[in-house]
Amino acid sequence: MTTDYDVLIVGGGLVGGSLALALKDASLRIGLVEVLSDAERQASPAGDRALALSRGTVQILDGLGIWASVAPHAMAIRHIHVSDRGHFGKTRLDARDRGADALGHVALARVLEDAIQQQLDSSSVTRLCPARIMGIQSGQDSALVALKHCGDQLNISAGLVVAADGGNSTVRTLLGIEQKVRAYGQTAVVVEVNTSKDTNYTAYERFTSSGPLAFLPLERRKCSVVWTLTDEEAEDFLHQGELEFTASLQEAFGYWLGTLSLANRPQGFPLKLIQAERMTDQRVVLIGNAMHQIHPVAGQGFNLGLRDAAVLAERIQIQNRLGEDFGDPLFLGQYAGARQADLNRVIRFTDSLVRIFSNEFPPLAWARNLALMSLDRIPAAKRLLSRHAMGYGIRG
Ligand SMILES: Cc1cc2nc3c(=O)[nH]c(=O)nc-3n(C[C@H](O)[C@H](O)[C@H](O)COP(=O)(O)OP(=O)(O)OC[C@H]3O[C@@H](n4cnc5c(N)ncnc54)[C@H](O)[C@@H]3O)c2cc1C
Structure with missing residues (x-):
């Protein structure tokens, strides 16, 4: 059957x-298909989050041809410093111990979005923007999608629909795919700060009684802070004036980077684990936050x-070269099977970090301090942690 698109991606x-x-x-x-116009995307404060x-x-972004334009605006992480507020335990990871220049990099979401956009503008990809998906009907031969595009109703068909429309995925809802939601009762407060001391390419992760506090280096004397707080605390902190908020942040973080001053307004992001019950439907596959937030x-x-995107693209291209159908349920099932282990591993790791490090129950606090102290003394354990930070995950 002839379709309008081979692959229709919902969510840009x-x-x-x-x-x-x-x-x-x-x-x-x-x-x-993207619901936000370019101007709305540019104006969105969500673009200010540091990743x-x-x-x-970085290797995948290089393969996509965008790392060269992102790199001048990204900061290398050469050291990671993990500590626990009010306790002795701390550990340091160093890129040199791994024989590498950097353990990772930090870039603003906006920088990445702009680089992707620029490449897409000179490609044959058809952007339907601003457009919102209103309905989807998937069948054996094709998926039919109803869109509202610049005020008009549009019905289009595709061999495969990829839902990449984020944590509140409309595609997932329209298909009735159930989701498991775990609200952590926490909000990430994100803010940029200027520091009086040089960040020296160091990312700090500090565990406090209310939750973890991360300082990611953006410039030599500027960091992006992600402060995970209980919903109630976050609400209080977000209503504080600049001086009061800065004093609270300084108290929680200490003086590892000298005196702090705010470079923008703090924003709150409520935190949840959202996991779709399944990764595929007939001629539909869920990736990114649409599958797992x-x-x-x-x-x-x-x-x-x-x-998710890299593995799916690689498999679609192989299937296409073989002249096979990449909307086929067997193909989609194999993709989902290949991604499951990576997904489970990351969710398990992240979830246990949240549980262990936000608990002030004394035996747990002692245990994690012991863990941090022994990590600092056991090279093999440190290598494992830095390998995780460097993101050598399962490619599937
Ligand atoms: C505070 C914070 C800090 C983070 N830090 C890190 C980090 O350090 N490292 C890291 O790897 N990740 C980090 N993340 C997670 C990261 O931001 C997300 O995993 C990533 O943005 C997910 O991308 P996505 O494209 O799947 O979803 P999204 O970024 O949500 O994009 C979905 C897109 O779909 C569009 N859309 C939505 N609905 C529709 C519709 N009905 N029709 C058409 N289009 C639609 C949206 O406009 C949007 O453009 C952080 C997140 C937060 C909140």
């Missing part, structure tokens, strides 16, 4: 946009979603 965020880039030279008709990019992610504590959400 970081993961959907990356998939479109990965498929742009595959001689396929690719459509990309810790693993080494694996995880806690940002370990900085893994985009890294994981990008691996």
Whole structure:
């Protein structure tokens, strides 16, 4: 059956946009549906969130041809410093111990979005934007999608629909795919700070009684802070004036980077683990946050979603070269099977970090301090942690 598109990607965020880039030279008709206009995306404060990019992610972005334009605006992480507020335990990871230049990089989401956009503008990918998906009907031969595009109703068909429309995925809802939601009762407060001391390419992860506090280096004297607090505490802190908020942050973090001052307004992101019950439907596959929205504590959400996109693109291209149908249930089932182990591993790791490190129950606090102290003394354990930070995950 002839369709309008071979692959229709719903959601032109970081993961959907990356998939479109990965498929742009595959001689396929690719459509990309995005609800936000370019101006709305540019104006969105969500673009200011800093993302810790693993080494694996940097390699994929390089393969997509965008790392060269992102790199001048990204900061290398050469050291990671993990500590527990009010306790002795701490550990340091060093890129040199791994024989590497960097354990990872930090870049603003906006920088990545712009780089993806620029590449897509000069490609054959058809962008349907601003457009919102209103309905989907998937059958054996094709999926039919109803869109509202610039005020008009549009009905289009595709061989495969990829849902990359984020944690509140409309595609997932329209298909009635159930989701497991675990609200952590926590909010990530994100803010940029200037520091009086040089960040020296160091990322700090500090565990406090209310939750983890991460300082990611953006510049030599500037960091992006992700402070995970209980919903109530976050609400209080977000209503504080600048001086009061800065004093609270300084008290929680200490003086590892000297005196802190705010560089922008703090924003709150409520934290949930959302996991779709299944990864596929007839001629539909879910990737990125549409499939799994995880806690940002370990900085893994985009890294994981990008691996979804990379593995899917690779498999679609092989299937296409063989002249086989990539909307076929067997093919989609094999893709889902290949991604499951990576997904389970990241969710388990992130979830245990949240549980262990946000608990002030004394035996747990002692146990994690012992763990941090022994990690600092056992090179093999440190190698394992830095390998995780560098993102050598399962490629599936
Ligand atoms: C505070 C914070 C810090 C984080 N830090 C890190 C980190 O350090 N490292 C890391 O790897 N990850 C991090 N993450 C996670 C990362 O931001 C996400 O995993 C990533 O953005 C997911 O990308 P996505 O494209 O799947 O979804 P999204 O970014 O949500 O994109 C979905 C896209 O779909 C569009 N859309 C939605 N509905 C529709 C519709 N009906 N029709 C058409 N389009 C639609 C949206 O406009 C959007 O463009 C962090 C997240 C937060 C909140």
